[in-house]
Amino acid sequence: MAKVKIPENKVQELRDLCKNFDNEPGELINVLHGAQGMFGYLPAEVQEIVADEMNVSVAHVYGVVTFYSFFSMLPKGKHPISICMGTACYVRGAEKVLDEFKRHLEVKVGETTPDGKYSLSCLRCVGACGLAPVVTIGERVYGRVSPEDVRGILEEY
């Protein structure tokens, strides 16, 4: 894990975010949600500041961050790819689609390509089960994706 230096104004912004939730330990998830919105991900340094402000241990913050798949400790790529692994998508072959993305991008789930262009993650149901299997890239939604489509989709970016 590389050391990240957070600019001083961002640190202040993060502290203000915690204050907006009254530094209430019960609001930790909301604070982390906001912090991820601010930085795009939750590096160790951000978690340390949040722990300090909210008066909880860093271990506890890390525990929450690693429990919820929404939170990420790695920066997302410019084009974040999410493959739906919900029941409908799964039974219609989402895993094969995921394998194809992994093969093309040479990254594992939760990782970002070295050039920072793509990141790969899984999610559970986007509410478009009729289009299963579903892949989202940024704000765009791709439906009825087959492994053969993957290459073409990536070439759009």
Place this chain on the structure above:
Amino acid sequence: MNLVKLTIDNKPVVVEKGTTLLEAAKSIGVNIPSLCYMKMDDMNFENKPGGCRVCVVEVEGRRNLAPACKTECMEGMEVHTHSVRVINARRTVVELILSDHPPECLTCAKSGECELQDLAQNLGIREIHYTGEQSTYKGDQSPAIIREMDKCIMCRRCETACNEVQTVGVLSAVNRGFESVVAPAFEMDLDHSVCTYCGQCVAVCPTGALTERDYTWKVIEALVDPAKTVVVQTAPAVRAALGEAFGMEAGNLVTGKMVAALRKLGFDYVFDTDFAADLTIMEEGTELLDRLNRHLNGDQDVKLPILTSCCPGWVKFFEHHFPEMKDVPSTAKSPQQMFGSIAKSYFAKKLDKKREDLVVVSVMPCLAKKYECTREEFSVNGDADVNVSISTRELAQLIRNANIDFTSLTDENFDNPLGESTGASVIFGTTGGVIEAAVRTAYEVHTGKTLEKVDFEELRGMEGSRKATVDFDGLKLNIGIAHGLGNARKLLEDVKSGKSEFHAIEIMACPGGCIGGGGQPYHHGDVDILKKRQRAIYEEDAGKPIRKSHENPFIQELYAEFLGKPLSDLSHELLHTHYFDRKKKAEVK
């Protein structure tokens, strides 16, 4: 009082509302097996996540089995703790836990003391019907504690000890599902975390997931080296618990047998950390009076209250969490380290040996002592003042290894000069003891009068945080006592905000003080064991001919021959230390 009536295994029982089925059953002699559950009254320790499901029972009229540790008794309940349905469920639960547990019982450090092993044995599990993937995690070896999380069953007791009792905040459950594990932040090693090595996580771990770093082999190597003179020191709390490791009732004092066993093991000199505890009182007590007198004379720079500094877990705690107050605790080294310094200077000189020719081994009820003796400031040119620190449990191991029949040993006495001690030093082993010992000496030095009654009952007890006022012939000394780092934190917050009215505060990291240390024979959640050890400590004090540190003739000789007087230049060099600001950011790997 609101009472409810119910039956457990067809036996009627009346309990207070709010009582759990587990507690109600226990009150009528029905021991429902449990695993993750652990509760210690007086210690602020309660762990009942209801996670393991071993304690499930059948409640008539309910569809599902109920976890006894979390289910409250209700009027008219009919509970069955060993119906076929319950037994089948319980066996399945334990088999599933075992299916994800390394089958290493024969070589596991916890074998014989493992609650999972006992449970499987008590349920008569002879086969595991489930096979599948086993969770594996990287190991972690710190100077004091070893984590083998493959053996973790996620009972979360260590988290409760670390976060709720100690408020150290190193351990948390991280990740999810099959990947979940109890770990420090960012899964860093303990060594890089804010761990104090108090070892309370080890003391409550039901399996071999958390154990002490074993240094028994280093001791054996030293003992067989003809070029080395091997000196051993034993902490006060060890003698009040060592017997338990040999099947003796808790609270049996085994001082004489322990000395005999150490001599049989081949130590050249069997000395007592208690001697160094008397020395600590001379230095710390003088420092207290010095600060107090300057304070009373209007010196604004002097820091009060003075905080004791015998406990390395506590020292590391304030270095991490309250570094801005690092000039408040006494500068006196802990007895373990004072002993090391004196053994390798004064005593080495008496033997006409170089310090490097001496190996100092300490036997401690503590795991933090293993870390303490590795601190750089406690060595000279790379030679540590205390070379090896082993726990009470490790000493028991060495004794068994040497084929010694411990219970039949005849009592022997410590060697001199570093083996003579007073009743004041013995009580260092329990909460309240260090400050009582300090008061006994400080009173006489301050007032110039003889203290007739040396027992200060007001300083004794098991409450996590206590206060008392001691009358020094008109001068009212306010004394605070905390054991358990969570209780210490509260007192410290008051000191920090200027609200504290205390002149002196004694702090011990472990609940109960050293008698409840992380290196003691496992108590398995039984607080009575700690209370019996505490009684044994006071018993030993009461039976000592000398009960004030400054009356120890060998302490007087040490000052006359070598140190001069307390707080002399040489005392400062050998017996005092300084503290570090460790509030740096966690080291991310």
